[in-house]
Amino acid sequence: MTHEAVNTTVQPVAESAPVVPQKPRKHAELRMTDALRRLLSNMGAPLVSFAIFLFAWSQIAEHVKVNFGSIPGPLAVWHQGVILWDEHWAERAKEAEFYKDLAKHRAEFLATHPGQTFPDIKYSGPPTYLDQICTSLETVFTGFLIGSLIAVPAGILCGLSRTIHNAFNPFIQIFKPVSPLAWLPIVMILVSALYNPPHPWFEKAFLSSAITVAMCSLWPTLINTALGVASIDKDYLNVARVLKLGWWKKTWRIVLPSALPYIFTGLRLSLGVGWMVLIAAEMLAQNPGLGKFVWDMFQNGSSDTLAQIMVAVFTIGIIGFALDRLMLLLQRLVSYDGGKI
Amino acid sequence: MAYLELKNVGKGYGVNGRRTEVLRGINLEVKNGEFVAIVGFSGAGKTTLISLIAGLIQADAGSLLLNGSEITGPGRDRGVVFQNYSLLPWLSVFENILLAVEAVNPNWPAEKKKEHVEKFIALVNLTPARDKRPAELSGGMRQRVSVARALAMDPEILLLDEPLSALDALTRATLQDEISRIWQEDKKTVVMITNDPDEGILLADRIIPLSAGPSATLGQPIEIDIPRPRDRKELNHVPRFKEIRREVIEFMLHSKGAQHAAVSKKLVLPDIQPEDLSVPRISMGARHPPVRRNEIKEENVEVGP
Numbered sequence: 309m310t311h312e313a314v315n316t317t318v319q320p321v322a323e324s325a326p327v328v329p330q331k332p333r334k335h336a337e338l339r340m341t342d343a344l345r346r347l348l349s350n351m352g353a354p355l356v357s358f359a360i361f362l363f364a365w366s367q368i369a370e371h372v373k374v375n376f377g378s379i380p381g382p383l384a385v386w387h388q389g390v391i392l393w394d395e396h397w398a399e400r401a402k403e404a405e406f407y408k409d410l411a412k413h414r415a416e417f418l419a420t421h422p423g424q425t426f427p428d429i430k431y432s433g434p435p436t437y438l439d440q441i442c443t444s445l446e447t448v449f450t451g452f453l454i455g456s457l458i459a460v461p462a463g464i465l466c467g468l469s470r471t472i473h474n475a476f477n478p479f480i481q482i483f484k485p486v487s488p489l490a491w492l493p494i495v496m497i498l499v500s501a502l503y504n505p506p507h508p509w510f511e512k513a514f515l516s517s518a519i520t521v522a523m524c525s526l527w528p529t530l531i532n533t534a535l536g537v538a539s540i541d542k543d544y545l546n547v548a549r550v551l552k553l554g555w556w557k558k559t560w561r562i563v564l565p566s567a568l569p570y571i572f573t574g575l576r577l578s579l580g581v582g583w584m585v586l587i588a589a590e591m592l593a594q595n596p597g598l599g600k601f602v603w604d605m606f607q608n609g610s611s612d613t614l615a616q617i618m619v620a621v622f623t624i625g626i627i628g629f630a631l632d633r634l635m636l637l638l639q640r641l642v643s644y645d646g647g648k649i
Numbered sequence: 650m651a652y653l654e655l656k657n658v659g660k661g662y663g664v665n666g667r668r669t670e671v672l673r674g675i676n677l678e679v680k681n682g683e684f685v686a687i688v689g690f691s692g693a694g695k696t697t698l699i700s701l702i703a704g705l706i707q708a709d710a711g712s713l714l715l716n717g718s719e720i721t722g723p724g725r726d727r728g729v730v731f732q733n734y735s736l737l738p739w740l741s742v743f744e745n746i747l748l749a750v751e752a753v754n755p756n757w758p759a760e761k762k763k764e765h766v767e768k769f770i771a772l773v774n775l776t777p778a779r780d781k782r783p784a785e786l787s788g789g790m791r792q793r794v795s796v797a798r799a800l801a802m803d804p805e806i807l808l809l810d811e812p813l814s815a816l817d818a819l820t821r822a823t824l825q826d827e828i829s830r831i832w833q834e835d836k837k838t839v840v841m842i843t844n845d846p847d848e849g850i851l852l853a854d855r856i857i858p859l860s861a862g863p864s865a866t867l868g869q870p871i872e873i874d875i876p877r878p879r880d881r882k883e884l885n886h887v888p889r890f891k892e893i894r895r896e897v898i899e900f901m902l903h904s905k906g907a908q909h910a911a912v913s914k915k916l917v918l919p920d921i922q923p924e925d926l927s928v929p930r931i932s933m934g935a936r937h938p939p940v941r942r943n944e945i946k947e948e949n950v951e952v953g954p
Binding site: 543546553561566 | 703725728733737738740748753782802
């Protein structure tokens with residue numbers, strides 16, 4: 309009887325046995341389609357949306373007229389980008405030519421006028437688009453550095469002490485929303501009044517722009533650092549107390565590493581704000597970067613103006629995105645939670 | 650003379666009026682080299698007691714003396730093993746312990762510090778995990794790092810705050826044996842807080858029950874005169890073990906019985922909108938909805954003594 313019972317239970321299994329080897333294949337297929345779907349959504353979706361964007365743009369460009377022709381379409385902008393790129397290398401070639409000639413002249417001059425000095429002449433061609441990008445990057449990093457050097461220590465102090473936080477807080481709240489366009493005139497006046505060394509390291513426009521970037525970008529870092537320090541796990545502070553670590557050691561070994569993820573989130577935000585502010589600051593301060601480029605193109609009002617400004621818009625956007633990724637990478641390298649925030 | 654002495658210590662939290670007294674009239678004497686276990690319910694104020702001895706918080710009443718002098722703050726003479734390990738997640742096992750060694754012996758040469766740290770990593774059998782971060786370790790391993798860190802400070806007294814309560818039974822048993830072994834090797838003074846009477850009886854020289862809070866206080870200490878080494882399997886058949894255990898549990902349950910047992914729990918109900926159809930409509934589609942249970946949010950269930 310029991311034997312039969314066993315048999316009957318075994319029977320269906322034996323019948324369904326041919327199904328079993330199919331199972332893994334089904335799994336594999338599922339996994340394949342799953343991966344394919346993920347790939348499509350990760351890569352395909354942005355590609356499709358980008359294509360739609362380009363199409364819509366070209367359609368609008370064809371139909372909207374402005375007082376000097378039509379809005380440039382994607383192709384015209386791309387073309388303008390290539391021109392700016394080529395101009396850069398043409399300018400570089402001209403510069404090399406100039407220095408080659410200069411060296412020849414110098415040799416001739418020194419041969420005919422021994423004992424005299426040949427004047428030191430620098431090439432004075434206009435800055436190209438790539439030069440302007442470099443200037444912008446230098447400016448934003450200088451400003452960001454100044455801002456961070458103020459914001460991180462101030463944030464740590466605010467986070468450690470309720471009293472200091474209360475003292476700082478009104479200033480943070482009042483100055484945080486101030487536009488770079490309001491800071492810039494003040495900064496420019498102060499810079500031209502106070503910064504007059506005989507051999508200046510920096511241009512005044514550069515310094516004004518950088519300081520304005522610093523003034524506007526330090527707030528996210530300050531607030532995030534203060535938050536990160538204030539929300540440190542009490543257990544970690546207890547460890548510091550049991551070990552009787554000194555103030556410096558406690559701050560350096562325990563408070564700072566624990567707040568690092570927050571600090572980096574703040575730095576990322578700050579760099580983003582700084583990059584956004586920079587363009588406006590450069591326009592007004594006439595710092596030879598991307599902002600000035602946009603302003604100059606706007607002023608000269610040729611038929612290429614819009615296309616050139618659009619090249620600048622994409623450049624600004626792509627560089628901003630790259631800067632953000634750079635900060636994320638840095639955060640992953642240095643903070644213990646691997647940049648989860 | 651007692652090495653650690655608590656006289657009539659009391660501690661409460663909160664402001665006047667809404668103040669809860671956690672500990673009241675705590676008297677405790679620990680001799681040098683003694684292993685004392687304090688057993689109590691969760692929430693009875695055990696962690697408060699260990700924090701007081703560690704100097705992390707100050708007592709409201711009474712005095713705490715260590716080696717004859719008042720405890721005013723934390724000190725390197727007391728190594729603490731925290732309930733939740735308190736390892737720094739950005740440092741490896743080695744660096745976590747090194748931080749403690751550096752704090753206690755700043756003038757040692759680097760080589761000596763390194764050797765010292767490695768000695769204690771080996772003591773808790775963690776040499777293979779030397780360079781791992783706490784996040785890569787299991788709960789039991791983390792707790793061992795925590796123990797090693799406290800021991801590496803070479804404190805005169807070791808304070809263990811429910812060191813094993815977060816661990817599964819097997820890991821717990823292994824670590825109990827390890828703590829027992831380490832203690833028998835260097836005979837430090839140990840105060841261990843636990844919620845498990847068996848653990849206390851297995852490890853300690855003396856076990857003291859803590860009554861249920863609020864206003865918890867220590868009961869009569871019970872000397873554990875069971876010879877060492879104690880084997881956890883054989884221990885179950887030792888009549889004296891059963892006797893001590895019954896005594897401890899009876900004290901704790903009796904103190905709990907004197908309390909009014911109450912449970913308050915949060916109500917989480919599906920957030921649907923029921924409608925009372927018997928109530929007449931006021932206007933189009935609007936009825937007074939009945940009060941839902943999850944709007945009350947909290948429910949109190951009380952059990953009389």
